[in-house]
Amino acid sequence: LVVTEPGRMEPVAQHIEAYHVREEVEIGQVPLLRLDLIGPLAEAALHAAGIDPTQPLASFREQPLLTLRLPFGALPRWMLLCPTPIAPALAAHLLDAPLPEAQGGVRLVGIHAYDEARLWAGVPRFGTDYTTEQLPAEAARYDTLHFNKGCYVGQEPHARLHNRGGLNQKLMGVDLPVTAALAPGAELFHEGQAVAYLTSVAQLAEGTIRPGIAMVRIKHIAKETRLSLTPAGPPEVALRLLSTDFGARPA
Numbered sequence: 712l713v714v715t716e717p718g719r720m721e722p723v724a725q726h727i728e729a730y731h732v733r734e735e736v737e738i739g740q741v742p743l744l745r746l747d748l749i750g751p752l753a754e755a756a757l758h759a760a761g762i763d764p765t766q767p768l769a770s771f772r773e774q775p776l777l778t779l780r781l782p783f784g785a786l787p788r789w790m791l792l793c794p795t796p797i798a799p800a801l802a803a804h805l806l807d808a809p810l811p812e813a814q815g816g817v818r819l820v821g822i823h824a825y826d827e828a829r830l831w832a833g834v835p836r837f838g839t840d841y842t843t844e845q846l847p848a849e850a851a852r853y854d855t856l857h858f859n860k861g862c863y864v865g866q867e868p869h870a871r872l873h874n875r876g877g878l879n880q881k882l883m884g885v886d887l888p889v890t891a892a893l894a895p896g897a898e899l900f901h902e903g904q905a906v907a908y909l910t911s912v913a914q915l916a917e918g919t920i921r922p923g924i925a926m927v928r929i930k931h932i933a934k935e936t937r938l939s940l941t942p943a944g945p946p947e948v949a950l951r952l953l954s955t956d957f958g959a960r961p962a
Contacts (some may be wrong), residue, residue, distance in 0.1 A: 712777070714745065714790070716837050730864055743777070744798040746791040748817070749828060752810060753787045756817050756892035759808035764789055771801050784832025785954035830913040830922045833884050840882055840910040840924050841893075848872045849926075851882040851956035878929045882910065884921045884951040887915040891940055899925060899938040899948055906931045907938060924953070 715723050720740050728738050738884070748756055757764045762778060763772075769776045779794040793801055805817050817905065826836070829843060835841060843849035848856075856869055872878055885907075887893060899907040907927040927950065937946035 743792040744795045748789045851953045854955045886949040903942045
């Protein structure tokens with residue numbers, strides 16, 4: 712099962728089909744609607760709604776329902792995939808889940824709130840922070856790679872980068888001063904030279920900091936490195952690893 716960004720289903724299917732030679736497999740497209748339950752109460756909300764999160768394949772109103780556990784940075788997340796016609800009823804059912812009053816409840820939010828949450832969780836997004844022009848290592852998507860499984864197309868360059876290095880740039884989380892008026896595309900500097908550019912910037916802040924994501928030249932990524940907002944500005948932008956960049960998954 713490959714879950715794509717909106718509008719990417721057809722290109723992804725064509726790409727996979729291009730490498731489908733002898734395998735006895737059919738590649739099909741299923742336009743399901745996706746609902747994400749994100750946060751510490753996600754599992755409790757599923758139980759309260761009568762959905763068993765340990766069973767990937769369930770049903771709702773006699774329609775199929777897929778329940779996938781995919782962590783969202785450090786936050787728990789369950790991704791629910793269902794036929795589009797039942798999505799409003801499923802959302803209403805989850806909103807009415809009888810959680811204890813002291814725990815709060817489920818709230819429905821849109822894509823802008825999702826973007827805020829992913830920036831605080833350190834999760835890059837395809838089409839925003841990276842595209843098909845970047846390798847997974849450049850996009851800090853080590854969580855999508857396997858290095859101890861059988862051969863697959865593209866394995867060698869990933870393995871070389873992982874074992875020998877050689878990246879020129881990589882996505883990093885950045886802690887930006889809340890007073891700075893910045894937008895995606897803005898450059899960041901080190902000793903007067905442009906060495907990074909922002910790909911995402913959060914709107915919400917905590918204290919004096921708001922998070923963002925930037926593509927940074929690899930030689931300027933170090934624990935003690937801080938970048939500047941202008942060529943002559945003070946080094947006040949801290950770098951941090953994204954939550955998707957903590958090593959490859961086991962097979």
